[in-house]
Every structure is written in C-alpha cells, then in structure tokens.
Amino acid sequence: MSVTRAPETASSLQLCRLMRPDDANIVGNVHGGIILKMIEEAGCIVGTRHCNTQNGDRCLAALVRVEKTEFLCPVFIGEVAHVTADITYTSKHSLEVQVKVMAENILTGAKKLANKAALWYVPCSLKNVEKITEVPPIKYASEEKEEEGRKRYEAQKMERLETKARIEEVVPPPPSPEQHTVGFSQSSLIHLVGPSDCTLHDYVHGGVTMKLMDEVAGIVAARHCNTNIVTASVDAINFHRKIKKGCVVTVTGRLTFVSNKSMEIEVLVDASSLVQEDKGKYRAVSAFFTFISLDKENKPLPVPPLKIDGEEEQRRFEEGKARYLQSKAKRLADKERQQ
Amino acid sequence: MSVTRAPETASSLQLCRLMRPDDANIVGNVHGGIILKMIEEAGCIVGTRHCNTQNGDRCLAALVRVEKTEFLCPVFIGEVAHVTADITYTSKHSLEVQVKVMAENILTGAKKLANKAALWYVPCSLKNVEKITEVPPIKYASEEKEEEGRKRYEAQKMERLETKARIEEVVPPPPSPEQHTVGFSQSSLIHLVGPSDCTLHDYVHGGVTMKLMDEVAGIVAARHCNTNIVTASVDAINFHRKIKKGCVVTVTGRLTFVSNKSMEIEVLVDASSLVQEDKGKYRAVSAFFTFISLDKENKPLPVPPLKIDGEEEQRRFEEGKARYLQSKAKRLADKERQQ
Amino acid sequence: MSVTRAPETASSLQLCRLMRPDDANIVGNVHGGIILKMIEEAGCIVGTRHCNTQNGDRCLAALVRVEKTEFLCPVFIGEVAHVTADITYTSKHSLEVQVKVMAENILTGAKKLANKAALWYVPCSLKNVEKITEVPPIKYASEEKEEEGRKRYEAQKMERLETKARIEEVVPPPPSPEQHTVGFSQSSLIHLVGPSDCTLHDYVHGGVTMKLMDEVAGIVAARHCNTNIVTASVDAINFHRKIKKGCVVTVTGRLTFVSNKSMEIEVLVDASSLVQEDKGKYRAVSAFFTFISLDKENKPLPVPPLKIDGEEEQRRFEEGKARYLQSKAKRLADKERQQ
Structure with missing residues (x-):
C-alpha cells in the first residue's frame, strides 16, 4: 500500500x-x-x-x-x-x-x-x-471551484466583521485593580504535568517546579515595574508533597514586600489530580523569590512602592520586611568577616 | 581564571x-x-x-x-x-x-x-x-568538614519540621466552588511569549496560540468530568489582533454548555505588554472548543450536567445550546446528502 | 518555480x-x-x-x-x-x-x-x-543500482566490525590548562534520557544522540577560536550499543586536529544506568565532527593552531591529519571527475 x-x-x-x-x-x-x-x-x-x-x-x-x-x-x-x-x-x-x-x-x-x-x-x-x-492569483481547476471559493470568502468576511464588533463590545472593562497594588500584579498559571517533567518514578522533578515558580514570580515582578527584571535570590524551599504525572499544577505569585531596589514575591504551588477523585487539591511547595529591576546596562533601578490594602497584606508586608532586614544584616556580617 | x-x-x-x-x-x-x-x-x-x-x-x-x-x-x-x-x-x-x-x-x-x-x-x-x-556514607576530607555538614543537616532538619507545620496550617480551606459549576472548572494560564513562539516579524504564530487555547480547554474539561478527554471540534476562530514577542498572554477557559456527551468551553486570549506601558491589555482571540469524555476503549462517556448560576451563565448556556443544535442539524443534513 | x-x-x-x-x-x-x-x-x-x-x-x-x-x-x-x-x-x-x-x-x-x-x-x-x-526486499531501478548498493553494504559492514573494537578512556583535562591546548577546550555534558528522547522501545533515537554530540563539538570549537562556528562535516558514526530510557548520557568532545581553516573534534558518548547495578558505564557511540569558523559574512576564518601536549595528543593529531588529507584528496578527485 x-x-x-x-x-x-x-x-x-x-x-x-x-x-x-x-x-x-x-x-x-x-x-x-x-x-x-x-x-x-x-x-x-x-x-x-x-x-x-x-x-x-x-x-x-x-x-x-x-x-x-x-x-x-x-x-x-x-x-x-x-x-x-x-x-x-x-x-x-x-x-x-x-x-x-x-x-x-x-x-x-x-x-x-x-x-x-x-x-x-x-x-x-x-x-x-x-x-x-x-x-x-492562483489558477482554479474549474470555474465552479473558483465560484465556490468566492462564496466561502464572502461568508468568512461577513462573519469576521460581525465578530469583530462583538469581541470589542463584549470585552468587559477589566476589573482593574489599581496599579502597584498586590492585586494588580498577582498572577497564576496552570500546567498539565507531562512525561518530560517527570522522573522514572513518574513524579515531577523538583527543578521543573522551580522553573514554573520562577516564571510566575518573574511575571509578577515585571507587571509591578514594567521593566527588565531578574531573579536576585530564592529563599529556602521545602518540597513537602510530591506531584504525580497527570496532575494539574497551579502556581500563584503575589508581591509581599518591596524595598527601594527589590521585590519579594511569594509563590504557592498547588497540585490536583484530574483523574483520581479522592485526592483533591493540596499545597505542594511554597517559597519567596526576590527580584530586582535592571536598566539597559544591567544596573539596578528603583522599584515603585507597593500599595497595601487590608490587614492580611500589611501582615505579609511586615514579615517580608523582617526577612529583608535579616538577610541584609547577614550579608553585611559576611562581608565584615571576609575583611 | x-x-x-x-x-x-x-x-x-x-x-x-x-x-x-x-x-x-x-x-x-x-x-x-x-x-x-x-x-x-x-x-x-x-x-x-x-x-x-x-x-x-x-x-x-x-x-x-x-x-x-x-x-x-x-x-x-x-x-x-x-x-x-x-x-x-x-x-x-x-x-x-x-x-x-x-x-x-x-x-x-x-x-x-x-x-x-x-x-x-x-x-x-x-x-x-x-x-x-x-x-x-561518603568520606570527608577532614573531621571539621564532617562536623560542619552535621550542623547544616541539623539546621535544615529543624527548619523543615517547622515549615511543615506552618504550610499545613497556613493553607486556607480552598474557596471551593461547588463541583460541576462553571466556577469549579474555570482555569487560566499565563505564558510569556518567547522567541520560538514567533515569526520573523516577532509576532506569535497562530498555531502557538491555538495550542495554548486547547491546553486550557482540556484542563477545564478534565476538571469537569475527571476522565480522559479529547478535543472533538473547534469553532471558527478569528485572530483580530496580533500578539508581539515579550507580551504576556493570559488564556482563560470556562464551560458554557454541556450536552449528554459533549462540553463546550469558551476560551479567551488576552495579551498585555510587560514593558510598553502605553498598550494595556487587549482581547486578542476567542473561540469555542468542544470536548468529549472517553473510556478506556476510546468510547464516549456521559458528561455530568453543568450547574448554572446566575443570568450571565444562563445566557451563555442558551447560546451554547443553539450552537450545539445547529451543528447537530448540519451534521445530519450532511449525512443525508451523502446517502 | x-x-x-x-x-x-x-x-x-x-x-x-x-x-x-x-x-x-x-x-x-x-x-x-x-x-x-x-x-x-x-x-x-x-x-x-x-x-x-x-x-x-x-x-x-x-x-x-x-x-x-x-x-x-x-x-x-x-x-x-x-x-x-x-x-x-x-x-x-x-x-x-x-x-x-x-x-x-x-x-x-x-x-x-x-x-x-x-x-x-x-x-x-x-x-x-x-x-x-x-x-x-525493495525493487531496484536497474541491476547496476543493486550492485552499487551491495558494494556500499559490504564496505560499511567491514568498517563497523573494525571500529567496534576501538574504544578509549577519556581523561579529564588538567586544572586550568593553557589557551589553545586540547585541555582548554575539552567539554562534557550530561543528559538524563527522558521519554520524548525515546522510541516506542524506550531506547534513545539516534538523532537525539547526534544532536547532543553536535552541541558538545560546537562548544569545543567555539572555545578554541572564540568566533561563530558551524558544522562542516561528520565522519561515519557507528552506533554500537543502544541507550535505554532513564540512563545518563555523558558526551565529551576534544580537539584532535586543526588545519588552517578547520577543526576536528572527537566526540565520545558514554551511557550509564543510574539504577541498574549490573550495567556500569559503556561507550555507546563515538565520531569525529569537523567545524569551521566564520566571519559576519559567513566567510571562513583562519583557526588558531592547536598546542599539543604529550604523546597521546600527538598520535591523535597525526591520525586526524591523515583523515584530513585523505578527505581533501577525495574532494579533489570528486571535483576532477565531475569536470
């Protein structure tokens, strides 16, 4: 055959x-x-x-x-x-x-x-x-073929005009949180775990999870300051629960703290099985990423201040500030020791 | 060096x-x-x-x-x-x-x-x-090395135990919408447009966008019925606005209509530039995907009914039903014409 | 057209x-x-x-x-x-x-x-x-075609038997070698074989291995001459042993010979299972890649001479030179025949 x-x-x-x-x-x-x-x-x-x-x-x-x-x-x-x-x-x-x-x-x-x-x-x-x-122009096998094509062309042209009107009308004015608030830059992605994400055990490689976390954190940081941003550090990450092949992973990032030149973003990873009903959604990993904003010469830029709304956000901001000050103190101590 | x-x-x-x-x-x-x-x-x-x-x-x-x-x-x-x-x-x-x-x-x-x-x-x-x-066990270069390692080991062990308690405590009871509602299966992903997604013009290939749309629709469908699902058809898709390299694409899928054996999912693609402030977020593409649920022999399975909440969802359900009936009628007409 | x-x-x-x-x-x-x-x-x-x-x-x-x-x-x-x-x-x-x-x-x-x-x-x-x-069996367009094929078949069969024997240990280069020595540009990469690298048999596609080999050879060539480099040719490659899913592949490249305008790089592929005790590390493939260095108009650039250290490197250099001269002679003969 x-x-x-x-x-x-x-x-x-x-x-x-x-x-x-x-x-x-x-x-x-x-x-x-x-x-x-x-x-x-x-x-x-x-x-x-x-x-x-x-x-x-x-x-x-x-x-x-x-x-x-x-x-x-x-x-x-x-x-x-x-x-x-x-x-x-x-x-x-x-x-x-x-x-x-x-x-x-x-x-x-x-x-x-x-x-x-x-x-x-x-x-x-x-x-x-x-x-x-x-x-x-192309050549047609027959006049009928050309005529049929013309009909399809007219039909789709009409429909495109119609939906163009509809799409622009339907789009809701985005429920836009104010710029530089936590809500404004908060971002989520979902990822269906594929075979290449997994070990021989059919569990997700830790590195794959960290890559997704960094991706979301980067989008949060870029949304907050509209510039070129890069990862400066990652807090200790604990992997409490494994994620199995076929799961859907939801990765959410939100700003917790902003200093003059850095942003701290909390990233939460939740996993849920699509097929096994019993398991439900669970928190698999969470971590804090710190990003900085760079100009064209890769020099740090100032970061817009974070507008805090509510007690929860205030509490998280204070905790982030404590982590920031602690890590700054540690850096200074390390420097002195080396001199 | x-x-x-x-x-x-x-x-x-x-x-x-x-x-x-x-x-x-x-x-x-x-x-x-x-x-x-x-x-x-x-x-x-x-x-x-x-x-x-x-x-x-x-x-x-x-x-x-x-x-x-x-x-x-x-x-x-x-x-x-x-x-x-x-x-x-x-x-x-x-x-x-x-x-x-x-x-x-x-x-x-x-x-x-x-x-x-x-x-x-x-x-x-x-x-x-x-x-x-x-x-x-490994061999250490010196006793000091081993002792330092033991300290790091104890420190991380402690911290893991602590955060384990914290992570399980902090996780909020998921604000879980009832199963089989529109809200329960609604899903979003964000994707940062990379060079390999783009043409020589630095605009996203239509095929890349469609792949992301199908991915989200598939997760929505799987969340609704917890089974193996496959794409059955895609409605006409119009690409109104181009998406440029460096944009963040948000792809959202939600169930609009469910028949005995099929699910219709509306997929919305919004693009926003991270770096050019002026542009804002815009609706780039939208389409309806139809999925079916399959058993182990690839035979169609019944789909759980959709729980509708509110006028908006009811309106979208009716519109989806109209599309479903129209496409069913067309299939029958095509069949008869062929006989 | x-x-x-x-x-x-x-x-x-x-x-x-x-x-x-x-x-x-x-x-x-x-x-x-x-x-x-x-x-x-x-x-x-x-x-x-x-x-x-x-x-x-x-x-x-x-x-x-x-x-x-x-x-x-x-x-x-x-x-x-x-x-x-x-x-x-x-x-x-x-x-x-x-x-x-x-x-x-x-x-x-x-x-x-x-x-x-x-x-x-x-x-x-x-x-x-x-x-x-x-x-x-296939059908041949003519008896000559079949006869030519048989000759190619006999020739490659012979050569495969010969090369099967020759396998050599890879020695890591000395710490901080001098520029333009063999040790300076020698490079290795390791790759954990994933599902998408494999056939339905769960063995690595030959094409995946060749892509990794070209990648390492390219890094060696770029390190030696610090310019834009491209693959010019690949010597016959024999695939002696299969590589199974879950193996770690180590691909090492080292310069063997350098002419005015080309570099010959020997690439060795070793595979080892991470989990199966019995198997150990084995040489799966080896080959010689030739690279050239190009300027911005894609014209060939001169290549820095290779600094040889020790008898082993000298021997490999001589062998590479012989291959280079033989292939040059063959190219000339082919050209003359065509005129």
Whole structure:
C-alpha cells in the first residue's frame, strides 16, 4: 500500500512528524492543540511562499481566521501525522489554505483521516507589519471551484466583521485593580504535568517546579515595574508533597514586600489530580523569590512602592520586611568577616 | 581564571549547556528558573548515582529542600553554563549536594560565578515510592568538614519540621466552588511569549496560540468530568489582533454548555505588554472548543450536567445550546446528502 | 518555480519544518545537530514503515550507522528545511536510507542543497528488542543500482566490525590548562534520557544522540577560536550499543586536529544506568565532527593552531591529519571527475 500524492507545487505542501510522549496525555491521545499547531505551520509556510512568488515587498502570511474544524479520530503516540496544505482561494489581500491531517500507524500501515481544516491568511509586509500586500492569483481547476471559493470568502468576511464588533463590545472593562497594588500584579498559571517533567518514578522533578515558580514570580515582578527584571535570590524551599504525572499544577505569585531596589514575591504551588477523585487539591511547595529591576546596562533601578490594602497584606508586608532586614544584616556580617 | 575540575567520581558531576534564546527574556537575560532547573538536574543525577552504589533496593533521589540561594550575576544567551555538583554530607536517610554554576562567554573566554546552591535529597525506593532507603556514607576530607555538614543537616532538619507545620496550617480551606459549576472548572494560564513562539516579524504564530487555547480547554474539561478527554471540534476562530514577542498572554477557559456527551468551553486570549506601558491589555482571540469524555476503549462517556448560576451563565448556556443544535442539524443534513 | 517531487511510496518520505530561533546559534546559523536529528527522524519513519509491510513481528528500525556527511551550506532561521528519505538498499537484516536536505527561503524562493546523508538501520522486534527481524526486499531501478548498493553494504559492514573494537578512556583535562591546548577546550555534558528522547522501545533515537554530540563539538570549537562556528562535516558514526530510557548520557568532545581553516573534534558518548547495578558505564557511540569558523559574512576564518601536549595528543593529531588529507584528496578527485 502506498501514500499516493500529487506533485507538490509552490501552492501545496506536505509535512509530517512522529508523535511523541510529550505530544499526548497520559492515556496516549495526542492533544488537539498539537494537531492545530502543525496545521498552522503548514498553512503559514505555503501561504508565505505563495505571496512571495511575485516581485514587490517581501511579506509573511499572518493567520486571521480558522474555519470550524472537527477532530475525526484520535491520534496516538508512535503514529506519524501527515499534514497536506493547499491554497484553494485567493482574493486581492487574503488567501485560503485547506489542510488535511492523516495519521499513519507505521507498524500496521493503517491510515485514517484525523482532521480537515480551512485557514485564512493575509500577507503583512516585512518592512511594515501594518501594510497588507497583494496576493498573486492562483489558477482554479474549474470555474465552479473558483465560484465556490468566492462564496466561502464572502461568508468568512461577513462573519469576521460581525465578530469583530462583538469581541470589542463584549470585552468587559477589566476589573482593574489599581496599579502597584498586590492585586494588580498577582498572577497564576496552570500546567498539565507531562512525561518530560517527570522522573522514572513518574513524579515531577523538583527543578521543573522551580522553573514554573520562577516564571510566575518573574511575571509578577515585571507587571509591578514594567521593566527588565531578574531573579536576585530564592529563599529556602521545602518540597513537602510530591506531584504525580497527570496532575494539574497551579502556581500563584503575589508581591509581599518591596524595598527601594527589590521585590519579594511569594509563590504557592498547588497540585490536583484530574483523574483520581479522592485526592483533591493540596499545597505542594511554597517559597519567596526576590527580584530586582535592571536598566539597559544591567544596573539596578528603583522599584515603585507597593500599595497595601487590608490587614492580611500589611501582615505579609511586615514579615517580608523582617526577612529583608535579616538577610541584609547577614550579608553585611559576611562581608565584615571576609575583611 | 579557569574552571578547575577535579577528576569526576561517583559523588561528583559536571554538566554544561549552551544558553539558547528560549532560555532568556527579550533583553537576553537567562531566566533564574532555567538555572534552578539545571542545578536540580545535576543534583538529582549525582544523588541517585550515589544512593545506588550499594546493594539493596534501587532508588531515585527525590528533592526535599533547596537552601536559600543568590543569583550573583546575570547569564546571557550564547554563554555556556557549567554546573558542578558534589555530595558534601550524608545522613542515614538524606544527602546534601552542593552545586556551583559558572557562566562562560565562549567568545571572550570570560568566566563568572553565577550561582551557588545546596540541595537536600532523600532516596525513594523504585518499587515503593513511600519507602526511604539508606544512604551509603561518603568520606570527608577532614573531621571539621564532617562536623560542619552535621550542623547544616541539623539546621535544615529543624527548619523543615517547622515549615511543615506552618504550610499545613497556613493553607486556607480552598474557596471551593461547588463541583460541576462553571466556577469549579474555570482555569487560566499565563505564558510569556518567547522567541520560538514567533515569526520573523516577532509576532506569535497562530498555531502557538491555538495550542495554548486547547491546553486550557482540556484542563477545564478534565476538571469537569475527571476522565480522559479529547478535543472533538473547534469553532471558527478569528485572530483580530496580533500578539508581539515579550507580551504576556493570559488564556482563560470556562464551560458554557454541556450536552449528554459533549462540553463546550469558551476560551479567551488576552495579551498585555510587560514593558510598553502605553498598550494595556487587549482581547486578542476567542473561540469555542468542544470536548468529549472517553473510556478506556476510546468510547464516549456521559458528561455530568453543568450547574448554572446566575443570568450571565444562563445566557451563555442558551447560546451554547443553539450552537450545539445547529451543528447537530448540519451534521445530519450532511449525512443525508451523502446517502 | 515548483518543488517537483516523485509520488511518495512506502519506501520514500518527505518531511519539512520551519527553522526557529532555538534551532540556531546567536548569529542565526541552524545547528548541524538539528539537521542530523531531522535526517534521522525521516530515516527512522521510512525504515520502520518498510520493515512492517510484511506479515510477522512488528518492529522498529534502529539506527546502526551514519555514513560520512558534509554540510554543504548553512541554513538560517526562517528558512524551511525539506528532508527527503528513500530506501536505496536492503540486505536480509539491514537497510540503507539516503536522505537529502534542501533549505528553502520562502521569502525569495531560493533553494539550496544543505546536506546529503546515508543511514543504515536494522529492524528490532517490538516484543524482543534483541531479535533482529527480516527486511522485505525493495525493487531496484536497474541491476547496476543493486550492485552499487551491495558494494556500499559490504564496505560499511567491514568498517563497523573494525571500529567496534576501538574504544578509549577519556581523561579529564588538567586544572586550568593553557589557551589553545586540547585541555582548554575539552567539554562534557550530561543528559538524563527522558521519554520524548525515546522510541516506542524506550531506547534513545539516534538523532537525539547526534544532536547532543553536535552541541558538545560546537562548544569545543567555539572555545578554541572564540568566533561563530558551524558544522562542516561528520565522519561515519557507528552506533554500537543502544541507550535505554532513564540512563545518563555523558558526551565529551576534544580537539584532535586543526588545519588552517578547520577543526576536528572527537566526540565520545558514554551511557550509564543510574539504577541498574549490573550495567556500569559503556561507550555507546563515538565520531569525529569537523567545524569551521566564520566571519559576519559567513566567510571562513583562519583557526588558531592547536598546542599539543604529550604523546597521546600527538598520535591523535597525526591520525586526524591523515583523515584530513585523505578527505581533501577525495574532494579533489570528486571535483576532477565531475569536470
């Protein structure tokens, strides 16, 4: 049996990739997001290539719309996903790419259609990203094909205009806490623990957890001072409870204390199993990270003061201040001892 | 100056890695989290190796504590980080690893000390992760060294006991919304846009955004039904606004509608620049993902009904139901046309 | 202009991927290791697919040898690498895959041949990794083609037997070696093998190993000349022993020979299980990489001479020189034949 295939032209492309453990959930089903990412990579390559076949400004194809798409059957680790992309319609300033994903089991030879999608791109000039360049026309197999494409083009154009209005209307005025308060910079992320995060025991490596903690703390610090920030130190971290593969980890960071030149951020790591009902959510780790703000020459910058609201925040601020003063005293003592 | 290097033994280890664009922020400073992850990798390897030098149960070294650590100077893209790990103390059931990170600029030859850290591990049996095995003793260079190690051991033991009490005490009873409500499964992640997420224009690839959206939607779906879930379809997605490198992306997912066998999840993508103050937060993309729940044979399972609270949720539920019925009708019509 | 392409069959495959910032060094040159990894992924897919076209045990194609390969021109971020793999010879228990890498600039339409490689695989049963299954024969375009293949097969078989014997101990360099000595630039990295590095067998993909080897060789070369360096060629690589999931891989690189414009680096890969007592450390792979140093216009720069210390280094230098002269003579002969 063989994969038959039309000869590739400038307006057509095939890519394939072996599905790996990190692409899938613990049962082995490849995440839909991995398939969508491959589809878009194929569309972007074929679109960009086509738009640069004429003279004029060099440009990149930017995705503006994906039509409704269905995942027709699950894809598994060890299968090869084949993505075929073809340009199927061009207007003056946009183009449609139709993409098909076949999953091939290379052990049995079985193939199945996993997904079909249609994507719309506009070419943006490399010199000026706001400038939409012109799309070279393609040749259609028949007048019907062209007419069908035009209908799809008109339909999506209409819908994009409609939702554009809706999206801007619906967006609620962000329940914006005042700048420089604790609430303003507080941030959370969730992370689904994958195989590469884990040891042979199927528990998360401590280093993976610390990386996520630093990531959240960095975002909190950057939100507070809108500058380039770097980790200055991390307080002792105790790992009380292990985190198992397949858990969802929620990492939350909030400012506790701010001095002239540093910010202390408390980072809390909670884990919960998605599948084992019994376990519930538990606090796995917590720690204090200290960040500083740097200018372009990597010199420390002053940090905006923290606006405290309520007793809880005040208490945490005082505790943070005590830690700050203690560690400052220790640094001075160390210095003197060395002299 | 040079990287001095003792001959490597079972209780000592060196690793190095080139710092890449994705390891750093947009100004080129390597994230502290990347350094912490390397430190822990070295510690875990040297610890595991040492604990398996004796006969008995095979085991893995699990991180239980990292001492306070300072980032002494920034590390940059293109530099090589050298991590040296040595076992410096062993108790009956734990061991201390001291780690040093040197950053080397391979273009100028300059080297600088970036970090020093101390980590504590306990060996967990591979057969039974709850069983702590015994640690083979190391030889100390002198009695003083051993005595110093014992003091560090006692100090950290005390502090671990203390914080263990504190962490369990402090954890607030989670403000847990009732199971199967919208609030119960609602989830958010934040992601700092890195270079590998971007096109040559320095704007995020649409495929990267869709992957994040699917990730959040999947966590929402799994939280709602505690089973293996997969993406069944994605509604049309419009990309109204571009997302630039260095932005923080907040992706939020919430259930809007649930049928017998499917869940509709609305996913909202907001972007905000961390450095350019003027821009503010804006809605970049939104879409509806549909997930189904599967049993071990990949057969669809019934989905728990959604508990609706308030007019807003009711309105969104009705809209979701309309989309569900419309798409069901379309599928039937397509089927009939094919027959 | 179009990429013409033969229709794909079970014994042929194309894959492509957009080159991203993390695939390249700070000047934008894609690492040779990334190309080698793509080549091996294509070879593994086409080999595994072919070996499963007959009834009998399901199996995976395991890489046992890569023939000497040259990097004909640099590849840059934003280009699309197209990898074509074809099965060109089959013996009873092994098969040869020839792979071609074209780099396409999708902005200008320019295409260039970046690499040509030949890889040898043997099929290992999924049930018993030590069992080599039979390879279904391919059809040859002509008797000459088959005869040429047989000659390549005999030649590589001979060479694999020879190199199997030669394995050498790695000596750590002296503390603080002088610049431009072998010890000064010698480098090691260790890598804990994770699930995404592995096949369905839980053995490391050959491409993953080659990527690590290229990474270390690149650091050695950069340390020696403090400039932008790129992979120019890789000598034949034999994969003597498989590396299992959970192993620690130590990859060491050291300069053996330096000409006016090139550096030869020997890279040794040792694997050891952290947990299985019996296994100990073993040499899994070794190879010679050749790097050149480039200026900002990607023109070759002179390379600082290598300071030799001791008989061992002298011997390796002479052997490297012989390889260098032989390969130079071969290049000249090839050129003359083509004129």
